[in-house]
Amino acid sequence: MPQDLAHRHLLARDLAQARVTTDERAPLLGNPAKRASIFVMPCARVAQAPSWTAARTNETAGDCMSTLEDAVLHHLQEIGAGLVDLRHELHQHPSLSGDEGPTAARVARWLRTHTQARLIEGLGGAGLAAVFEPSNPTSDQTLLLRAELDALPISEVEPLSYRSTAEGVSHKCGHDGHMAMLCGAARLLERFGAAGRVVLLFQPAEETGEGACAVLADPRFDELRPDRAFALHNLPGFPEGSVVLRGGTFASASQGLWVKASGETAHASTPHLGRSPALALARMIQELTPLAAEALPGHRDAFITITHLEMGRPSYGVAPGEGELRATLRAASDEDLETLVRAAFTTVKRVAASEGIEAEIEHQERFAASINDEGGTALVEQAAELAELPVVHLEEPLPWSEDFGQFLGRAPGALFGLGAGAGAKPMHSARYDFPDDLLTRGALCLFALTRAAFESPSDEESER
Template structure:
């Protein structure tokens, strides 16, 4: 794959425009319009829009029968205030593309340019711009959309940039590469009382204080092996900000994390048993619910083999790196439908970390990611 100077000028401008206008999960309407406008000039054979929300799938068909190969990027940004002096910094207060999804979209835009110039010989190339990755709902919504059957892939590929990894170096391995995680919301209900007579009410204060360290202790920690687990308390609330009322309401939010989906089922069961036991012992009502549900992401050996072949051909250095990683990724949903693999592309050892307020995607990664994906597509589709 050869990107011209003009291609790079256009792709960088596209990436930076997206960077300046971040939208949160399930709100990516304008981002989707910008992607559609860029894709239109590459003349895909057909396009699905509003897929699982604001998702877009652009289809480039070959002349002969063959496999369907999907490459995925993400549309959404984060609810984080960006700290930057760059001209393309976020123009939306409290929101920022601080995970690099703007760069991932630009990489797929580069693929669209190449596929527009030269269709695959066989099969179909699908460029999937997925909504709502950051809250874990997007891939599930895309797969649940009845129209997904029209583009069901035989292989699915994705990447994520990784600060801390040497620039342009790839981490890749078979098996689990991203942990399962989910947000556990615990709501405790008692009875209010006057602050001078707390004994006439039923307060959740002692239960909240008791549960937080006990929940954390459920996590085994340690190496990222099959029995790895972690519980992180992220938020707690007791009553309302008033001095005259002993509270009746308490909440604890915690993120549960395991290497595998099977481990997550076990951790959830243990956490629920703990919460119910402690709350009911004190006579409190209790409700448990879950948000931001991410399945673990597993790289299929046959899909990894295709990426390795492409990396070798493109002379991109790679090894196992520090995989698997604790962070979650909802690309795992696609891996439940077809052999799938994600590789992790180094953004530089000293580059600001993902989700940091000063993070910005390195534009020079665009051609590297595009070359690896394009070589994978050509190897599979011709």
């Protein structure tokens, strides 16, 4: 094992001896009310796991495994600097949801330079798929690994040498790192292959919740439909390089609520002659904020966040006649979210009617819960063991949402996290930046998933 990688694995192993509680990590989970325990489990050494090379050689299992382990880690060290360069380039040139064409083009050029994968462009908008077909397949299964293309409407404030060149747009969720890690897995697949077909998907519009559905609805995706699907997301606040995992719901369901309140303007000196939405909006905020506890008693993972309020135009002479309110509704399951949505709808309509205001309601940015099946969770654990990364088991779902749940609703698999460091800035902070030290570990973990997945029968194979 190269010396610097060995050193990193030793550090990860030291981290694996710790046990932390959610009380200590309330900010990273986003809900201080949670009281779940998180266990960090040490993993066995790669040399004890009989899974690296079953489809690659006719040598004895122990000998070929040791040889390929050294070769994989050596190649990973060789390409590491290139992955950092790629991540920095993607960071410098971010694209917002729905406008990721330039980012997808950069990734496509890189893949054409470094791999012979078959590329399918323009999936569901700007989506890009890199298809690796095995030369001597031993499995007829298809495995999908996904990263996201889009950035956020947040200005870069850090004096980075690779700071964003797009005004008001930057990668503050780490999607630049996710893309670079998936490209690292592509280099490993190009060099070492896989036992079955692997599809690397660079998905558009994750931040708005629209991209996964658009890709799935694209007729060209039919030929790529996977038997298993996986994605990772970096997680600040967890030990760097740890694999964060949970069976069942990993990331919550959510939906945006947009209320447009209409009344009638009046002179500010005679507000009683108009119908201002001010009191109605104020009451809506007061009643929506605690509504989850009433609609879903005992469900601490359900809550409503008021995200926007606007009323009239800046003026001292006009009592406004219109306003709007936006909120995000969250719950651990799609069913609970539906219950919360219905309760919010009823509350808004009741308050508006009592204040003599018309209220139009729109639902936006719907994210399904990301639900990991038992087999997918086990495969991620196997991959972490192969990559010698410690595993953190969550007892409760993470409160944020990810549209990868749409893929998991159609194929078994898992969404999991990769710890970005206990002291890392939180995602969506203007001071956040993806840690480059994660790139090779993430690439190795994704590549290890291709080994673990093709050595375990899929659900359909098990039934047969």
